[in-house]
Amino acid sequence: MISGFESANGMLDSRLFDRLLGLALARGGDYADIFCERRHSSSFRLQDGRIHEGGVTLTRGVGIRVLVGESAGYAYSDDLSETALAHAAETASLIAHEVNSGIRSVRVSNRSVSPLYDQSRAEHAPASAYVDLLSRADIAARRFDPRIVAVNASITDDLQDVWIAGSDGRLVQDHRPLITLGVQAISKDGNERGSGYVGDGGRSSIDFFQTRTPESIAVEAARISVVNAEAIPAPAGEMEMIVGCGGGGVLLHEAVGHGLESDFNRQGVSLYSGRIGERVASELVTIYDDGNLPDERGSLSVDDEGTAGQHNILVENGILRGYMQDRLNASLMGVSSTGSGRRQSFRVLPQPRMSNTYMPSGQSSHDEIIAGTKRGLYAKSFAGGQVEISKGDFVFMVAEGYLVEDGKITAPLKNATIVGNGPHVMTQVTAVAGDGRLANRHYTCGKGGQYVPVGVGMPTVKIASITVGGSNVG
Amino acid sequence: MLDESAALEFANSSVKSALRSGATQCEVGISISKRFACEARAATVTKLEQSTGESLHARVFVDGRKATLSTTDLRKSSVDALLKGLVEAAQFVARDQFAGLPEAHDGLRDGVPLNLFSDELAARKAEPKLEEALELERRVRSADARIHNSNGSHFSDASTITVLANSNDFAGAYRSTRAARSCSPVADDGSTKRTGSYGTAGRHLSSLEPVADVAKKAVQRTVELFGAKKPHTMRVPVIFERDVASGVLADIFTALSGSNISNGNSWAVDRIGERIGSSVANMCDDGRLDGALGSSPFDGEGVPTGRTVVFENGVLRSYLLDTYYARKLSMKTTGNSTGGGIAPNTFYLAPGACSLEELIASTPRGVLVTDTIGFATEYATGTYSRGAHGFYIEGGERAYPIDEFTIASTFAEMLASIDAVASDLVFDSSIASPSFRVAEMTVSGN
Structure with missing residues (x-):
């Protein structure tokens, strides 16, 4: 019996999963699975110094998938009656064409999972607790500087329960908490406006904000906002770049990470296809994707196909070691899943995705790297980025950036964009500092219209040359 | 699965349920969508997805305190319990004199069919x-x-059924x-x-x-981009091909939407009536174009859609508003509510007379941008910066492909220096633009 997931007729049970998996494979197929999801979010938003809105989201439904060769049939239902679920299983089965295959006998049983996070918190905190955190953030941001003219803050506490049943007999359950507090501060200095955003949280509860206080998040957002209001237009053209520790990890995520997702590699559309064992970066570069880090947004006890998250080595001392695999692509490539099969909800098929992608510390120091830079951009954090998978061209928006001249940080820069090519920039890494850490926990990654929480991290890194797209032609 | 009339009845009964639980006003929308998607690679159908999904959205107001709900669990007992919880959550929200449903109005504007269903x-x-x-x-x-x-x-x-009902006696479906x-x-x-x-x-x-x-x-x-070179850093005219051009309009729409204007998170605050754009900058939002993807008889809070002139010969005439931000800014709603935010109906730039090829031919030296990567988040400063690829234009012709460069300017400068608009407007999205040329922008490369 699966507790907490009630259907119209009572409870979903293991024998119902057996019947549905049997129906799904009735026309043949290599594998079938069922993804049941119940997700309950509570959120509050602050604007103009007041709690502006409260919200509740409840997502509840079942997705049924049939795999045959490289093809997938899929159907979902938010009606949990056995009739509706049987219809979904039959619809998913249409991808397969075996005649008279007959109903396959499947019997699923519970597999134990080592949980990475608290499995017991079934309820949200009282509304007053969320509201209090937002008010504290608002006050702290406004107190930081009189130029702060507006503060928007929001908190979302998300509890997702999943049950995954596969035709290999697996039945696993995971209970996934995810809390995020975000603060945007807007400042006005004469005619110049600036904006700063900082978010943090993780696979934790509201208790997280006892040590990482809302004040500390708000002050960081306010500080970035004021820096941006004072910033000068970014210079345009090629220069050295220093990538800041923590938030700089967005660079790895975009410039390398997406290109190592197994769907693109199995299909041969990534520039990293077929290159395992080859040198793809400077020997200073090592990159991990780790779904097992405590509290991080990208961590999962099991992925959305029921495979445990793990520590995956993507690049080691510049050599490409492996891809991130989901079940379908792993099986077609003759390897095992790396626990990277993720999906936004029961309404969509899983894809191979990153979890927490980071570069470990190196031998240099942050101060040495700054001191050794003649003229460059110090990108302390990024607001986001995008990559084109086949050729590897990427773009990043710098959230907080500074000009470095003759070894010294001289001026904040407004809205610099950097553009480059992933594989090329990874050969340009000339120093890696010892200050590696994971970034604030607020990143969400989009792929094919599906959004999932991820973590990124990095030490301070020097890149010999990058193109900065500013408006100031110097 | 609910049909149109059953969905409307359920929405109405949910509104009443929220009122019984203590809401002073309530709005309930239901969407029922039958979806099909397939993918082929080489000679194989690699994905086949078919489902019908239902979702319900509600907004409740308790004396000017707002709370919202979104759920895929449409059992009456579940919806009623969620609405009751929502009324309780609203107690923690500040009273806001501007929050509430739109005023009751005289029903749908003209009854002209919009040709939305095939x-x-x-x-x-x-x-x-x-x-x-x-x-x-x-x-x-x-x-x-x-x-x-x-x-x-x-x-x-x-194929989608959309219904909306509220406690001001609005009930609509399409x-x-x-x-x-x-x-x-x-x-x-x-x-x-x-x-x-x-x-x-x-x-x-x-x-x-x-x-x-x-x-x-x-x-x-x-x-077309094989052999692309990285261009030199320069200031030149830049032509945005229509898909890229509509991306620029999307950022303009966001900066002009009531929430950003009201929060000061926009370069366009307090600029109604000001000449910001050039004389060819004519933009409007239209919810009633025949058969367009952005058309609908009413918006997400039941306000009949219409046509809003946003830029007229470069002069900013209107922001894009829902009822809440219209009240807050002492303006009138433009029928752009999604029920929770502000979104375009069909927001577009009026086309010019020449073709894209003629536009290129009339450009002695410049850059044609065929695609951009990256996205702006800085609406406060109005800075525009994107990675791009396309063609270097010399003597009115595509001289050679270029990539790995960025283009940068500000939205106000770009609007002021649009000096030509092509005729290639297609309403294939809720934001649409013909190709246009900006007289001068920064192109950053070598």
Whole structure:
């Protein structure tokens, strides 16, 4: 019996999963699975110094998938009656064409999972607790500087329960908490406006904000906002770049990470296809994707196909070691899943995705790297980025950036964009500092219209040359 | 699965349930959507997805305190319990004199049918849809020797019932369809892989661009950039091809939407009546274009849609508003509510008279941008900066392809220096633009 997931007729049970998996494979197929999801979010938003809105989201439904060769049939239902679920299983089965295959006998049983996070918190905190955190953030941001003219803050506490049943007999359950507090501060200095955003949280509860206080998040957002209001237009053209520790990890995520997702590699559309064992970066570069880090947004006890998250080595001392695999692509490539099969909800098929992608510390120091830079951009954090998978061209928006001249940080820069090519920039890494850490926990990654929480991290890194797209032609 | 009248009845009964639980006002919307999507790669159908999904959205107001709900669990007992919890959550929200439903109005504007539903599309079987995706694959893979791979070819469609009811006696429902076909070939010249993509969407099968044209344009986009160079850093005229141009309009829309204006998170605060753009900058938002993807009889809070002039000969005439931000800014709603935010109906730039080719021919030296990557988040400062690729223009012709560069300016400067607009406007999205030229921008490369 699966507790907490009630259907119209009572409870979903293991024998119902057996019947549905049997129906799904009735026309043949290599594998079938069922993804049941119940997700309950509570959120509050602050604007103009007041709690502006409260919200509740409840997502509840079942997705049924049939795999045959490289093809997938899929159907979902938010009606949990056995009739509706049987219809979904039959619809998913249409991808397969075996005649008279007959109903396959499947019997699923519970597999134990080592949980990475608290499995017991079934309820949200009282509304007053969320509201209090937002008010504290608002006050702290406004107190930081009189130029702060507006503060928007929001908190979302998300509890997702999943049950995954596969035709290999697996039945696993995971209970996934995810809390995020975000603060945007807007400042006005004469005619110049600036904006700063900082978010943090993780696979934790509201208790997280006892040590990482809302004040500390708000002050960081306010500080970035004021820096941006004072910033000068970014210079345009090629220069050295220093990538800041923590938030700089967005660079790895975009410039390398997406290109190592197994769907693109199995299909041969990534520039990293077929290159395992080859040198793809400077020997200073090592990159991990780790779904097992405590509290991080990208961590999962099991992925959305029921495979445990793990520590995956993507690049080691510049050599490409492996891809991130989901079940379908792993099986077609003759390897095992790396626990990277993720999906936004029961309404969509899983894809191979990153979890927490980071570069470990190196031998240099942050101060040495700054001191050794003649003229460059110090990108302390990024607001986001995008990559084109086949050729590897990427773009990043710098959230907080500074000009470095003759070894010294001289001026904040407004809205610099950097553009480059992933594989090329990874050969340009000339120093890696010892200050590696994971970034604030607020990143969400989009792929094919599906959004999932991820973590990124990095030490301070020097890149010999990058193109900065500013408006100031110097 | 609910039909149109049962969904409307359920929405109405949910409104009443919220009032019984202590709400002073309530609005409930239900969406029921039957979706189909398929993907083909080479000669194989690699994805086949078919489902019907229901969702319910509600906003409750308790003496000016607002709380919102979104759920896929449409059992009456579940919805009633969630609404009751929502009324309780609203106690923690500050009272806001501007919060509430739109005023009761005289029903839908003119009753003119908007042509949003296609019986042909709703009744279409799976086989011809699969065949379309396979045909796109055959066409792109046989078009050029350098193309022997793809990210897949796709066909998708949906048939949707939308209903909305509120405690000011509004009750409305409509049916709509949409379909899209797209493909994304991958070319390899032996040293570099390149991906291009092209797609078309509409409410009727007949409004989609033909399969052959979609394949042809995707192939062209994929191979045309081979041999691209990185340009020098320079200030030159920049032509935005129409898809890229509509991306610029999307950022303009966001900066002009009531929430950002009200929060001071926009370069356009307090600028109504000001001449910001050039004389060819004419933009409007229209919810009543025949058969357009952005059209609907009423917006997300039941306000009849209409036409809003946003820029008239460069003069900013209106922001884009819902009821809440209209009240807050002492303006009138423009019918752009989604029920929770502000979104375009069809927001577009009025077309000019010349073709894109004529626009290029009239540019002695400049850059044609065919695609951008990256996205702006800085609406407060109005800075525009994107990674881009396209062509270097010399003597009015595409001299050679260029990539790995950025273009940068501010939205106000770009609007002021739009000096020519092409005629290639197509309403294939809720934001649409013809190609246009900006007289001068920074291009950053070597």
